[in-house]
Amino acid sequence: MRTHNIQEISATGKVPWRLFLLLFMFATVGQLSVDLYLPSLPAISHAFKASHSTVQLTIAVFLLGLGISQLFYGPWSDAVGRKRPLLTGVGLTVLGGMVCCVAPNIHVLIAGRLLQGIGAGVCNSVGRSLLRDLVSGHYLSRLAGQMGMASSFMVAVAPTIGGYIQHYTSWRVSFVVMFVYAATVLVMLWYALPETHQNPDPSAIRFKGLVHNYGQLLKSPAFIGNAFCGSIAYSGIIAYITAAPFLLQSTLHVSPVQFGWLALLNAIGIFSSGWINNHCVLRYGIPKMLFAGVSGMILGAAMMLIIGCFGVLNITVIVLPMALFCMGAGLTFQNASAGALESFGHIAGSAGAIYGALQISSGALVSGFIALLHEKTQLPLAATQVSIALLALIAWKVAQRTQKSAK
Numbered sequence: 418m419r420t421h422n423i424q425e426i427s428a429t430g431k432v433p434w435r436l437f438l439l440l441f442m443f444a445t446v447g448q449l450s451v452d453l454y455l456p457s458l459p460a461i462s463h464a465f466k467a468s469h470s471t472v473q474l475t476i477a478v479f480l481l482g483l484g485i486s487q488l489f490y491g492p493w494s495d496a497v498g499r500k501r502p503l504l505t506g507v508g509l510t511v512l513g514g515m516v517c518c519v520a521p522n523i524h525v526l527i528a529g530r531l532l533q534g535i536g537a538g539v540c541n542s543v544g545r546s547l548l549r550d551l552v553s554g555h556y557l558s559r560l561a562g563q564m565g566m567a568s569s570f571m572v573a574v575a576p577t578i579g580g581y582i583q584h585y586t587s588w589r590v591s592f593v594v595m596f597v598y599a600a601t602v603l604v605m606l607w608y609a610l611p612e613t614h615q616n617p618d619p620s621a622i623r624f625k626g627l628v629h630n631y632g633q634l635l636k637s638p639a640f641i642g643n644a645f646c647g648s649i650a651y652s653g654i655i656a657y658i659t660a661a662p663f664l665l666q667s668t669l670h671v672s673p674v675q676f677g678w679l680a681l682l683n684a685i686g687i688f689s690s691g692w693i694n695n696h697c698v699l700r701y702g703i704p705k706m707l708f709a710g711v712s713g714m715i716l717g718a719a720m721m722l723i724i725g726c727f728g729v730l731n732i733t734v735i736v737l738p739m740a741l742f743c744m745g746a747g748l749t750f751q752n753a754s755a756g757a758l759e760s761f762g763h764i765a766g767s768a769g770a771i772y773g774a775l776q777i778s779s780g781a782l783v784s785g786f787i788a789l790l791h792e793k794t795q796l797p798l799a800a801t802q803v804s805i806a807l808l809a810l811i812a813w814k815v816a817q818r819t820q821k822s823a824k
Contacts (some may be wrong), residue, residue, distance in 0.1 A: 442602050444544045445571040447537040452575035456673035457588035458662040465523040473788035475530045482534025484777030487542035491770020494543045496622035498612045506539025507603045514596035546769040550613035561751045573684030580677025630767040642816025647753030648776040649809040650746040653802050655780035659787040660798045686740040690747025707752040711809045713745020718802035725796045
């Protein structure tokens with residue numbers, strides 16, 4: 418792809434379908450690595466004779482590596498371009514997948530998951546920056562919504578496929594699939610990815626450059642407010658996927674296949690948020706769509722908590738409120754991402770790194786917290802999500818107040 422093609426995309430907001438497919442493929446490496454093996458968590462616990470909490474740490478450490486590594490990938494991509502960091506990160510993901518495939522015990526599996534996360538971090542931070550290279554403003558929010566709709570396909574099919582894999586084979590096959598998918602993406606990136614960052618700045622990775630860029634971002638209340646809003650929304654979804662495999666399978670005796678199909682409802686919520694955002698953001702603007710998302714999160718979490726307080730525990734009262742929460746969370750982090758990066762196109766890599774690190778690290782912290790609760794009902798999860806939704810509302814108010822005063 419030549420420079421004038423990139424300029425044409427920026428002007429029209431239209432991304433060619435081949436490039437969109439490539440964006441989707443590497444953007445979903447991390448999503449697949451989280452969702453595919455969820456139906457296998459109880460089986461992994463049984464195979465390694467490990468506690469539920471220990472097995473749930475395979476999610477938390479993956480997210481920890483995913484979040485922290487973005488602080489490095491983002492500035493590196495500002496300094497040398499997007500392609501080289503992407504190839505390096507996806508390569509590490511492939512290596513981590515190999516370790517997980519042959520892990521002889523839970524400790525090696527956790528180490529492999531950490532390496533997978535460190536590699537996959539490049540897809541989040543540099544992928545987000547790459548979108549900003551192509552489009553901006555409402556076009557950026559719309560493209561993020563379109564990517565969200567496409568990614569929701571992975572959210573839908575990964576647990577469903579993982580459920581059938583666990584039912585007919587074993588948990589190791591899920592990691593083989595992750596390995597093959599990441600290796601395929603690596604080859605596609607090598608041969609088909611254009612360099613979208615036309616003005617790399619070598620000083621971005623130097624210490625003074627890092628301090629200056631990160632300081633500029635951390636001093637911006639609008640950036641921090643939007644970033645925390647999106648991060649908190651993401652952590653609510655992570656709280657659910659950490660608790661749900663054991664809550665639904667061990668407590669409510671749902672089979673791995675049934676668990677995979679139930680995940681479709683959450684995917685429908687995220688998919689619908691992308692569709693709504695794609696059709697409404699140009700008309701109503703990012704702030705109003707962001708508030709709609711936060712409101713949906715509050716409503717879904719409150720429904721789960723209130724019903725749980727009456728002692729009702731079944732599949733419906735967990736999955737349906739969560740689908741509404743996912744719809745709100747999808748709207749939230751799509752628009753929060755666009756709002757956070759809007760004014761920082763010149764350091765989009767660093768901005769994407771900070772945003773991604775906050776988002777994923779908050780997910781890791783919440784995942785670790787949920788793992789410690791040993792939940793037998795939906796109440797711990799529901800109370801956590803209500804708190805998360807209210808914090809997102811506060812972050813939204815901070816971002817809007819500072820943006821209004823700036824005008």
